[in-house]
Amino acid sequence: MKMHLSILTVVLFCGIQAAQAYSGCCAKHGGVSGCRCADGTKLSVTCIPHYPQCGQMHSSSESSHSRPVSTSNTVVLCQVRGDLPDASCTPGAVFANATKAIVCVSGYTKTVRNVSEATKNQVFAEYGITSHDGSTYEVDHLIPLEIGGSNDIKNLWPEAADPSPGFHDKDRLENALHSRVCSGAMPIQDAQQKIAADWMSLYQTIFHVPVH
Numbered sequence: 001m002k003m004h005l006s007i008l009t010v011v012l013f014c015g016i017q018a019a020q021a022y023s024g025c026c027a028k029h030g031g032v033s034g035c036r037c038a039d040g041t042k043l044s045v046t047c048i049p050h051y052p053q054c055g056q057m058h059s060s061s062e063s064s065h066s067r068p069v070s071t072s073n074t075v076v077l078c079q080v081r082g083d084l085p086d087a088s089c090t091p092g093a094v095f096a097n098a099t100k101a102i103v104c105v106s107g108y109t110k111t112v113r114n115v116s117e118a119t120k121n122q123v124f125a126e127y128g129i130t131s132h133d134g135s136t137y138e139v140d141h142l143i144p145l146e147i148g149g150s151n152d153i154k155n156l157w158p159e160a161a162d163p164s165p166g167f168h169d170k171d172r173l174e175n176a177l178h179s180r181v182c183s184g185a186m187p188i189q190d191a192q193q194k195i196a197a198d199w200m201s202l203y204q205t206i207f208h209v210p211v212h
Helices: 002-029 045-050 108-112 117-126 167-183 188-207
Strands: 137-141 156-160
Touching: 117 137, 117 156, 137 167, 156 167, 167 188
Parallel strands: none
Antiparallel strands: 137 156
């Protein structure tokens, strides 16, 4: 009888361990519910690969400040898609605490803008751009700071000035989105998601102009 109980205990223990391994980062929190743990906590970065639908846009506190890597640990070369960044390299990232009330305070962006020259050089290198200056390219925040975007490298990409629409035109779009968010015409999350998904289409929609 004792032997049977011991075997049953081992089986149950192994089963629990397997369930925890499958649950991953939420094993100690009751498993995953949607894109959060069952107890309401966030998924960890190491858990995101198991739930790709939850990892398209991270808050800056959750990301690793690095580009995707291959199995050989070599940085993947990012490719611009027309006037859009490589979604696998630059999905966008936001400050988790950047609410409408915070970003609409005058001077907010000056308090949070913080991208070093080393980070800018890394962005250019990973996108394979070897020749650039302030008139031809700028390292741009895909989700702009003024609507809650962060300085995380996953939110940065080298945007060209030409052909138009280029980074000067995107600045115009960013100002328009900031005004809409602060006036209450557009929820901040909607503005963040739309500009991250396809800023060119959003530019065309808002300003009623053709894009090349």
